[in-house]
Amino acid sequence: MSEQVEKKVRIPNTGIPVTKGETVNVVMSTSTGFKSVFLAYILPIVLLILGVAVFTSLSLSEGVSALLTLVVIAIYYGVLFLLRKVLESKFEMRIEKF
Numbered sequence: 556m557s558e559q560v561e562k563k564v565r566i567p568n569t570g571i572p573v574t575k576g577e578t579v580n581v582v583m584s585t586s587t588g589f590k591s592v593f594l595a596y597i598l599p600i601v602l603l604i605l606g607v608a609v610f611t612s613l614s615l616s617e618g619v620s621a622l623l624t625l626v627v628i629a630i631y632y633g634v635l636f637l638l639r640k641v642l643e644s645k646f647e648m649r650i651e652k653f
Contacts, residue, residue: 564648566581566650569650579651590646594635594642606624607620
């Protein structure tokens with residue numbers, strides 16, 4: 556069981572009678588969890604490694620390579636932010652009574 560932290564999320568109610576402030580479980584499928592981890596952690600690490608490798612192979616200094624790699628990561632997270640509505644529809648979560 557993961558640590559219990561109070562968070563506010565918006566999840567469409569599928570007919571389960573709950574009231575505002577009631578404690579519920581937020582559930583998602585395992586594949587949805589893996590997709591989330593891939594997009595949030597694994598792909599950015601791959602981009603970091605590839606960015607540093609490509610930029611240093613272009614005979615750029617380490618500092619410039621690191622800076623350009625950070626720009627690539629910022630662009631990646633910017634694209635994720637712009638696609639958040641599309642991603643929200645792909646990552647289905649539901650609530651269950653606690």
